[in-house]
Amino acid sequence: MLFQKAKNRQRNKVYKDERILKNKKERMRSLRRKMSLFFPTNRDRLSGKVSFCTFLNKIRSASMAVETAFVLPLFFLGVVTMISFMDIYKIQTEHLTKLCQSAKEAGMYAYLPDVGGPEEITLPDIYAYEPIGGLVPLPKVWIHNRVRVHAWTGKEDYGETGEGGAQQTPEKMVYVTETGSVYHRSLSCSYINLSVEQISGSSVQSRRNQYGEKYEACEICSRNQNPAGIVFITGKSNRYHNLGSCSGLKRTVRIVKESEAKGMGACGRCG
Ligand SMILES: [Zn+2]
Numbered sequence: 129m130l131f132q133k134a135k136n137r138q139r140n141k142v143y144k145d146e147r148i149l150k151n152k153k154e155r156m157r158s159l160r161r162k163m164s165l166f167f168p169t170n171r172d173r174l175s176g177k178v179s180f181c182t183f184l185n186k187i188r189s190a191s192m193a194v195e196t197a198f199v200l201p202l203f204f205l206g207v208v209t210m211i212s213f214m215d216i217y218k219i220q221t222e223h224l225t226k227l228c229q230s231a232k233e234a235g236m237y238a239y240l241p242d243v244g245g246p247e248e249i250t251l252p253d254i255y256a257y258e259p260i261g262g263l264v265p266l267p268k269v270w271i272h273n274r275v276r277v278h279a280w281t282g283k284e285d286y287g288e289t290g291e292g293g294a295q296q297t298p299e300k301m302v303y304v305t306e307t308g309s310v311y312h313r314s315l316s317c318s319y320i321n322l323s324v325e326q327i328s329g330s331s332v333q334s335r336r337n338q339y340g341e342k343y344e345a346c347e348i349c350s351r352n353q354n355p356a357g358i359v360f361i362t363g364k365s366n367r368y369h370n371l372g373s374c375s376g377l378k379r380t381v382r383i384v385k386e387s388e389a390k391g392m393g394a395c396g397r398c399g
């Protein structure tokens with residue numbers, strides 16, 4: 129009886145040991161499983177087996193890394209290209225708008241009846257576009273634009289007669305300065321077309337203008353002043369200017385219809 133008890137105790141102890149060992153193994157396995165979740169590459173090393181499946185998985189993850197390495201720079205390259213295209217488009221539009229405006233204005237000036245300008249006007253525009261370079265410096269791209277317009281031939285005034293009405297002769301244009309109270313028929317009128325001469329201040333007292341008049345100080349820029357080292361004079365006026373930027377030396381001319389300048393008198397020199 130005692131012997132059986134001892135045997136049973138021994139067996140129980142063996143069972144207990146086995147259970148502890150089993151528990152230990154189970155815990156280790158679960159720990160490995162958990163570890164493999166965090167470090168997938170360790171899984172193969174831990175298991176010590178390399179199956180065909182894990183090999184495929186390895187290739188797949190490797191190809192993912194290569195794809196990422198290729199796709200990311202390609203994506204950024206694409207984005208930079210897109211931005212460059214938009215940038216080129218914006219700059220080109222700005223240049224063309226400016227060029228068209230200048231061509232239109234040139235076309236208007238070519239209309240001047242007493243100058244006999246050309247029939248067609250071509251304006252070129254060349255500019256360099258510097259591409260947005262990331263790491264690689266890119267060379268400049270030269271862009272050529274050209275705009276051709278026909279010289280302005282006048283506006284058809286349908287007025288009250290309607291669209292089918294008789295075509296009227298284009299109205300005459302006259303020139304008006306910003307400050308002047310008269311209009312000029314010719315752009316070459318000496319009142320508009322000033323030829324400014326630069327002389328030394330000491331010689332201004334002995335100089336006479338085209339009408340034999342003495343030069344006096346300009347009221348705008350040199351009131352009560354002696355002539356400076358260098359003064360500016362014109363052949364037609366009797367004023368000397370100490371400042372080259374004086375408004376008395378400049379003429380800003382506008383072209384207006386003769387009918388619009390009716391309130392003004394005609395110029396005594398050209399009109
Ligand atoms: Zn002046």
Ligand SMILES: [Zn+2]
Pocket residue numbers: 311312313314317318319320395396397398399
């Ligand atoms: Zn005039």
